[in-house]
Amino acid sequence: MTPEPYEAQLLETPFHARTSSLCSTRQWGNWSGFASVNAYTSVDMEYFAARSTAALFDISPMTKYAITGSDAASYLNRLLTRNMEKVKPGRVVYAVWCNDAGMVIDDGTVFCLGENDYRLCSQERHLPWLLDSAIGYNVEIKDITSGIAALAVQGPTSSAVLKAMGLVGIENLKPYSLTEFDLDGHSLMVSRTGFTGDLGYELWIDPGAAELLWDRLMEVGSLYGLRPMGSEALEMTRIEAGFIQAGVEFFPGDLPTRPDRLRSPFELGMGWLVDFDKGHFIGRRALLQEKKTGSRYALVGLDIEGNKPALHSFVYQGKDTEVGIVASAMWSPTCKRNIAIASLKTPYHKDNHGLWVDVYVYRELKWERIHASCKVVDKQFFNPPRRWATPAGDR
């Protein structure tokens, strides 16, 4: 019996006919209410496609808001911690926004499509907060999540794939820039953005042309090693890239159950996104206060001895001083390192001596406890030059 639309547990993205026929593992996850593939065939194969050739990832569930109106720029300047006056049409920026207490509600990307015409993309939904922040501003804020189909093409051959598809001059698009193409009469927006920390693009199109776009990419992509990727492989790439993830490195939302579990931008290593000189923005007074009194936590990269991922381990210093917790961890096949992103209490992130993690490994009816020493390192574990090169290379 097919369920009535209102009975459906999860929504389908515009690519569902394609993604579902390729998802041989039948492993799906819930991404903001949409069915999203966890793994199509094998996580490893998908991961290696992203790192050595190219991977195709359906990002349609990403929450998207259209923000327009004569006050759109000043509105975003109030909402976000960074200075938006400096962001010109055709550019994309990464941004975070905070609650009154200066704690991060979410992070996302802002696309400047034209003067006072923006698109804000984030993992979670935030319409009430965005609307209440707009009181007194002449802006219109619309949730356009379902109105746009989007795909990420990520990896060393991604530029070559798009070129082969006929996107002339795509290699000249700079990182964090966007441009428009025509795809059989449909307007196709392409931005050089992504969540893998590598060369890569995100493609945005009207849902009616979604399957056309998918088919075209898969057709030309076969020569370039393009394969669909699920969210598990993506998660590996984003940890290597040192990106933070809502619900993992920080807990988003303006109504947490436990307010003390939130993190400020400084505590997430996002201090560079905070501009105190641009005038008032939400959370500014609290963040100034934090600057004065000091932050509670620091988000760091850890290089851990051995090869067992230290997921959710305590981090200790010296004999048994508990100094933090691991948020994300993995064995990085590309870096050949046992890496982690951890939230440490200050000032322990500064003293790089005597840190260790307690890793518990469960193997065939037995727990093994590994005392693994670790070091604080730059959390951008993977950051190849090709990610930044313009013109973009072919592989």
Add this chain to the structure above:
Amino acid sequence: MTPAANRYDAIIIGGGHNGLVCAAYLGSAGQRVLVLEAAAAPGGAAANVEFSPGFTVSGCAHILNMLDPKVSRDLNLASHGLKLSLPNLKTIALAEDGRHITFDGALATNDSLQVYSKTDKANLADLRRLLLRIGKLLKDFYGTVPPRLGTESWSDRIALAKLGWAIRRLGRNDMREMLRIAGCNIADVLNDELESDLLKGAIGFDAVLGTELGPRSPNSVFSLLHRLTGEANGIPGALALPEGGMGAVTRAMAAAAEAAGADIRTGSPVARILVENDRAMGVALETGEVIHADIVVSNADPKTTYLKLLGPQYLDTGFVRRVKNIRTRGTAAKLHLALDGLPEFTGLDAKELGQRLLIAPSLDYVERAFNHCKYGEYSTAPAIEMIIPTVNDAALAPQGKHILSAVVQYAPYELKGGWENARDEFIDTAIKTISAYAPGLEGRIIARELLTPRDIEEKYRMPGGHWHHGELALDQLYMMRPVPGAAQYAAPLPGLYTCGAGGHPGGGVMGIAGKNAADRILKDGKSR
């Protein structure tokens, strides 16, 4: 004024009674203060108006029962002309057949109750002892700046601990009773203790006067307790009439402020609070004139202050949300009648007409009146509080003429279909309701005026026309008043303060918000 004089320590936006009190305290402490009042005269909702040639009435507030004795002493209001024409006003709960019940402000009653109940007199005495005791406890906390929540500061913790200790000190039984009834509705409490519908209706009405509550709404016990924190002439709970109307009270306050060195400019509506480097540094008037000061204090309500005069762009979203959500839907209309002679009320002699008269014959009557309001209609049988101030204070009207001043509930702020076409119907309804107790009233009316909450909003710049600048309810009280994050009279923006009824301890002509705000400002000044 010379340009050099155009520089003040503090600008107070609004010359309502709280703004005037604040100005007097700051002035006495040596600060140069400027009060900017939008209206033609100071006083706000506690000013007089001449609603018909020769007829002067208290524009909104007409009974003086909350004025803080310390404020009155500190400002020396008596020397500035404040006198009471009737220091311990009686309340008469009207019955159509003339078998009225009389009680005083503190709910002490006489034998008029006997015809209705053998036990009510004694039971009411017990109830009033408890209510007055709790009221006294509240009163002790009214005069102090409330603590902030969630801070590390010892003074905040001590203030909270004091509250806990004061409740504990009521003793086991009273403490238990207080905790039991504080969040209750007044109808349940009265029905537990009393029999007489007329008595219960009257007390129930007192509990919901000026609120968007019916006697069966939670919080209605609290708002009665708030009333009982008041006093007049040293008598707890007592009600009084000021000689010369409420405007005489604010005139005395204005004189005290001026004597303390404050400048008062009327007819000067402020358009904006000016901000520089994240600090309030002055105001711009609607005329465009700019005046600078070290601090800005707003006597306007929190919604006007934060959302209109300051603007959300200087505030955080959570705070704006809380301010926007303050409940400010007024329900009380003000009726003024000019009469060509003293009206006759069934069962009342001429002297009794000078007392406070209530039309609230039962709890059900008041609750039914409230029902309409819930659905955006006006009450077809409203509950009414009236006085005829000219009985004791003849100077307010031409020789031999009289004034009836009444609060009529309920008149919803948002009336279905709008007030424009309904105002006259509602006046007729109110007059018809009173006429049932005062046959012949209609023939005596020379002029009439009714201000709906919408009119009050417009005329007095109070959003929603709300008596307290924001519902007085447990979630909007003390350290949550007006909203968490601004409860100590200080705005999140440095250099900006509020001193009106929207802050602790709320509305009524008390002067305490103005005094507490001045305390806070002077304390901050010392540590600056």
